[in-house]
Amino acid sequence: GAVVSQHPSWVICKSxxxxxxECRSLDFQATTMFWYRQFPKQSLMLMATSNEGSKATYExxxxxxxxxINHASLTLSTLTVTSAHPEDSxxxxxxxxSTSYYEQYFGPGTRLTVT
Amino acid sequence: QQxxxxxPQSLIVQKGxxxxxxxxxxxTAFDYFPWYQQFPGKGPALLIAIRxxxxxxxxxxxxxxxxxxxxQFSLHIMDSQPGDSATYFCAARYSGYSTLTFGKGTMLLxxx
Numbered sequence: 369g370a371v372v373s374q375h376p377s378w379v380i381c382k383s384x385x386x387x388x389x390e391c392r393s394l395d396f397q398a399t400t401m402f403w404y405r406q407f408p409k410q411s412l413m414l415m416a417t418s419n420e421g422s423k424a425t426y427e428x429x430x431x432x433x434x435x436x437i438n439h440a441s442l443t444l445s446t447l448t449v450t451s452a453h454p455e456d457s458x459x460x461x462x463x464x465x466s467t468s469y470y471e472q473y474f475g476p477g478t479r480l481t482v483t
Numbered sequence: 484q485q486x487x488x489x490x491p492q493s494l495i496v497q498k499g500x501x502x503x504x505x506x507x508x509x510x511t512a513f514d515y516f517p518w519y520q521q522f523p524g525k526g527p528a529l530l531i532a533i534r535x536x537x538x539x540x541x542x543x544x545x546x547x548x549x550x551x552x553x554x555q556f557s558l559h560i561m562d563s564q565p566g567d568s569a570t571y572f573c574a575a576r577y578s579g580y581s582t583l584t585f586g587k588g589t590m591l592l593x594x595x
Contacts, residue, residue, distance in 0.1 A: 372526075374526075400581055402582070402583075409590075410587075410588075411572060411585045411586065411587045411588050412527070412572070412585050414582060414583075417581070417582060459524075461526045461527070465581060470515065470532075471517065471529055471532060472517070472529070472581075472583060473529060474519070474526040474527045474528065474529075475526050476525055476526045477524070477525060477526040479524070
């Protein structure tokens with residue numbers, strides 16, 4: 369089956385620093401990748417959609433200068449949380465889809481804690 | 484505007500029983516309806532999915548029932564097991580548009 373990995377699985381950083389989260393599709397080419405944020409006991413909130421080689425499309429209310437997304441290759445997308453603050457603490461999950469798969473597969477998530 | 488309404492919010496089922504989770508959608512442009520299972524601290528895992536041209540799809544103990552005229556679809560978990568205890572999300576996607584719209588989720592607890 370299609371596998372999506374994320375790294376790191378958890379990270380703790382100090383307020384004001386930046387954190388980069390990697391998302392990789394391991395056995396397929398991900399033409400489209402998605403980044404979600406999830407708060408405890410809530411549904412997934414789409415942050416942005418990115419197509420390989422193109423700029424990401426951000427959902428309304430998501431600060432694109434704070435959450436930098438790069439989808440430089442068909443197997444790798446990165447999310448950088450810049451100048452992180454405690455309110456950015458959350459569970460970030462990436463997802464990927466290819467033209468070969470109608471389905472959308474999710475990574476295992478990254479728990480970010482900003483102190 | 485919530486485009487996919489999921490119920491119940493939580494569900495307790497005894498081991499061996501049938502778990503039923505329902506979703507209703509508004510927009511007839513949706514053409515793909517997946518269900519995801521999520522364990523605490525993990526990402527959602529695709530469980531089963533259906534297209535509107537079929538009324539039912541079964542994979543093992545999991546069945547999706549789809550009612551196009553009522554704009555509803557449901558997940559049935561037969562012979563529910565404690566290991567099925569998780570949060571389940573229904574979702575829908577527009578034709579020609581790749582973003583999934585999720586329901587709010589159902590926390591399922593299967594008691595031993």
